[in-house]
Amino acid sequence: MTLSTLLGSIELGLIFAILSLGLFIAFRILDLPDLTVDGSFVTGLAYSAIWSVAKNPAMGLLMGALGGMIAGIVTGILHTKLKIHAILAGILTMTGLYSINLFVMGDKPSVFFYGEKTVFTPFEGKFFIGTTDIGKLILLFIIVVVLVAALKLFLMTQVGLSLRATGDNEAMVRSSSINTDAMKILGFALCNLIVAFSGAIYAQYNMTATHGVGTGMLVLGLASIIIGETVIGKRGILRHLIAVVVGAIIYRIMLAVAFGFGLPAIYLKLFSAVIVVIAISIPLIKPTIARWRKIHAGN
Numbered sequence: 001m002t003l004s005t006l007l008g009s010i011e012l013g014l015i016f017a018i019l020s021l022g023l024f025i026a027f028r029i030l031d032l033p034d035l036t037v038d039g040s041f042v043t044g045l046a047y048s049a050i051w052s053v054a055k056n057p058a059m060g061l062l063m064g065a066l067g068g069m070i071a072g073i074v075t076g077i078l079h080t081k082l083k084i085h086a087i088l089a090g091i092l093t094m095t096g097l098y099s100i101n102l103f104v105m106g107d108k109p110s111v112f113f114y115g116e117k118t119v120f121t122p123f124e125g126k127f128f129i130g131t132t133d134i135g136k137l138i139l140l141f142i143i144v145v146v147l148v149a150a151l152k153l154f155l156m157t158q159v160g161l162s163l164r165a166t167g168d169n170e171a172m173v174r175s176s177s178i179n180t181d182a183m184k185i186l187g188f189a190l191c192n193l194i195v196a197f198s199g200a201i202y203a204q205y206n207m208t209a210t211h212g213v214g215t216g217m218l219v220l221g222l223a224s225i226i227i228g229e230t231v232i233g234k235r236g237i238l239r240h241l242i243a244v245v246v247g248a249i250i251y252r253i254m255l256a257v258a259f260g261f262g263l264p265a266i267y268l269k270l271f272s273a274v275i276v277v278i279a280i281s282i283p284l285i286k287p288t289i290a291r292w293r294k295i296h297a298g299n
Contacts, residue, residue: 003129030184040067042209046064047064061201120205166178216269224244
């Protein structure tokens, strides 16, 4: 693997680390699977593209994130107020977003804005490792560090602790006069805001937005979370958040290696699914391996 390929994988890993941090809110904090993310990622992508074409990339990030937040609120309301199962609520919102995102993109399946300024433009051509430009990498690293720090601080506030408690024991939290419905809506909103922000950054990173790119983002985020937890562990909020970021980077490097060995692009989703299954299985396999070693150690 060349240096440029490695750095490119880390850059993409950091972008999808943002997505995974958003999914972490729903999947680990609230213990609710949120299928909205496949649609809200494209929402961020779409708004980022059209505002970049309009020569205002910063507004693209803001509007993309707000669009994702609104999608999350809709999912939260469907789940809490209409008593629709969380999975079905996410599917319904994701299905609606399919048409909304296409409308935002001007009924075009793809929007290209090569040559336009993006949030990466001020960092390009100023920082190098050898001949490789690392300007994008530096900006992405800064964004991820700030986001991890912000999430850590938020989850230690009264609202953040209430959100975590809702995921741990909803009945107990409700008996403490905390509005669990509001906490769930907040969690869904925060999750999809961050996911859409990731999509907005991804659009400006590639200088293009494709309507179908959101398919499989839930699996990608889960893979990053589970790989990170397996490698780093999940004791403590800060360590858990760092694990999610590391997991996303490892996942992208694994993909780069797989492509280097000739993995066809059409098998990408299958590869992702297999990685998730393996990562989930490792904690279950470890005791069996330990017992096997103990048995054979005495022989």
